[in-house]
Amino acid sequence: MAARDKTEQTRQQIVEATDNLLYHKGFNLMSFSDIAEVSKVPRGNLYYYFKTKDEVLAAVVDHRIQQMRTMLDIWDVEFTNPRDRLKRFIDISSVEAENIVRYGCPIGSLTAELGKQQIELKSTVKRQMDVFKRWIKKQFQLLAPDQDVDALTLHLLVRTQGMSTVSSIYKDKKLLKQEAEQLKRWIDRVT
Amino acid sequence: MAARDKTEQTRQQIVEATDNLLYHKGFNLMSFSDIAEVSKVPRGNLYYYFKTKDEVLAAVVDHRIQQMRTMLDIWDVEFTNPRDRLKRFIDISSVEAENIVRYGCPIGSLTAELGKQQIELKSTVKRQMDVFKRWIKKQFQLLAPDQDVDALTLHLLVRTQGMSTVSSIYKDKKLLKQEAEQLKRWIDRVT
DNA sequence: GTCTATATGAAGATAGAC
DNA sequence: GTCTATCTTCATATAGAC
Numbered sequence: 001m002a003a004r005d006k007t008e009q010t011r012q013q014i015v016e017a018t019d020n021l022l023y024h025k026g027f028n029l030m031s032f033s034d035i036a037e038v039s040k041v042p043r044g045n046l047y048y049y050f051k052t053k054d055e056v057l058a059a060v061v062d063h064r065i066q067q068m069r070t071m072l073d074i075w076d077v078e079f080t081n082p083r084d085r086l087k088r089f090i091d092i093s094s095v096e097a098e099n100i101v102r103y104g105c106p107i108g109s110l111t112a113e114l115g116k117q118q119i120e121l122k123s124t125v126k127r128q129m130d131v132f133k134r135w136i137k138k139q140f141q142l143l144a145p146d147q148d149v150d151a152l153t154l155h156l157l158v159r160t161q162g163m164s165t166v167s168s169i170y171k172d173k174k175l176l177k178q179e180a181e182q183l184k185r186w187i188d189r190v191t
Numbered sequence: 192m193a194a195r196d197k198t199e200q201t202r203q204q205i206v207e208a209t210d211n212l213l214y215h216k217g218f219n220l221m222s223f224s225d226i227a228e229v230s231k232v233p234r235g236n237l238y239y240y241f242k243t244k245d246e247v248l249a250a251v252v253d254h255r256i257q258q259m260r261t262m263l264d265i266w267d268v269e270f271t272n273p274r275d276r277l278k279r280f281i282d283i284s285s286v287e288a289e290n291i292v293r294y295g296c297p298i299g300s301l302t303a304e305l306g307k308q309q310i311e312l313k314s315t316v317k318r319q320m321d322v323f324k325r326w327i328k329k330q331f332q333l334l335a336p337d338q339d340v341d342a343l344t345l346h347l348l349v350r351t352q353g354m355s356t357v358s359s360i361y362k363d364k365k366l367l368k369q370e371a372e373q374l375k376r377w378i379d380r381v382t
Numbered sequence: 383g384t385c386t387a388t389a390t391g392a393a394g395a396t397a398g399a400c
Numbered sequence: 401g402t403c404t405a406t407c408t409t410c411a412t413a414t415a416g417a418c
Contacts, residue, residue, distance in 0.1 A: 026219075045403070113303060116217045157353070158370055160353070162356070168302070182346070201383090222411060236384060239384080242413090
């Protein structure tokens with residue numbers, strides 16, 4: 001069992017290093033040499049843990065999804081009403097402002113990169129977005145069951161994605177704040 | 192002069208081929224071999240016209256900007272009031288729906304890809320967005336001079352970018368249409 | 383201005399000794 | 401489970417004959 005734990009630990013080490021690398025460099029510019037350097041795992045060894053770069057990506061996405069689920073579970077407990085939960089979701093843009101203006105949304109920017117040619121990889125990334133999408137839809141169902149909750153959900157995703165893209169182009173944190181406030185007022189009007 | 196025309200013609204041929212390639216594959220996956228193949232210009236010759244891949248990108252962006260300016264000039268004549276002009280801008284999402292769900296917004300997706308590491312290239316692409324931004328701002332100044340026209344401009348960009356990103360993730364043309372209608376109603380309310 | 387041949391480097395991936 | 405050496409492929413880019 002000790003050996004298996006070690007393997008699992010090294011895998012985690014690789015996945016966490018790749019998570020950052022992926023966000024900061026993107027998939028196509030990130031190399032196995034980069035992963036080796038950042039994770040402190042010798043280049044040759046990486047192939048013992050992951051046969052291909054695609055496999056590492058899938059593991060990173062799984063890891064991110066787990067983290068997202070944990071976060072959403074906490075929010076579900078922390079906020080008793082769906083309106084506050086949705087506002088907390090919007091506030092990611094404030095909390096992560098620095099990163100967003102530099103690297104964009106981790107999900108959106110990766111999809112943009114992979115969506116063009118690497119369509120299998122893109123669907124791997126889509127799974128990440130789906131976690132948010134389902135959670136948001138659930139909140140809208142609680143908040144306004146008579147409305148078109150699918151449309152509301154997509155609208156919220158549209159505006160948060162747009163905020164990330166445009167604020168990243170113009171490196172504009174003020175825009176992020178401005179749009180977030182506006183979006184929260186929209187949430188207040190949904191009934 | 193004939194020789195110079197030939198050079199210019201070949202350059203154009205390369206730029207137009209790269210324009211499509213860039214949109215369909217993205218910058219990092221697009222190679223000089225691809226450009227040679229699509230443009231029908233022998234691989235070795237490319238370096239006679241452009242010393243680096245970055246130079247080709249700059250030429251493509253210049254070419255796109257020229258096309259955008261021509262389009263905007265036509266709209267300025269075709270539509271007498273700024274509200275209709277802005278609605279025409281939004282309608283790009285309908286006209287280009289097929290391409291957008293497959294490849295995203297040509298500007299947004301390229302920025303997402305280049306924004307992470309290749310910051311000089313990113314600013315090349317930003318010039319493209321600025322052409323739209325300035326034109327949109329001018330329309331809002333005509334439409335609602337008392338409003339915060341910068342905020343209105345960015346809001347429109349945010350929502351059109353978001354539409355592209357999310358509809359591309361979910362390959363959802365209906366979303367594109369739905370959000371466009373909603374956005375045009377928003378334009379109607381701006382005074 | 384055109385084309386072939388090639389230099390050079392880095393990428394993903396594998397083999398096999400330890 | 402670790403590490404080195406290496407294979408293969410493909411990229412950008414250059415040299416130089418025509």
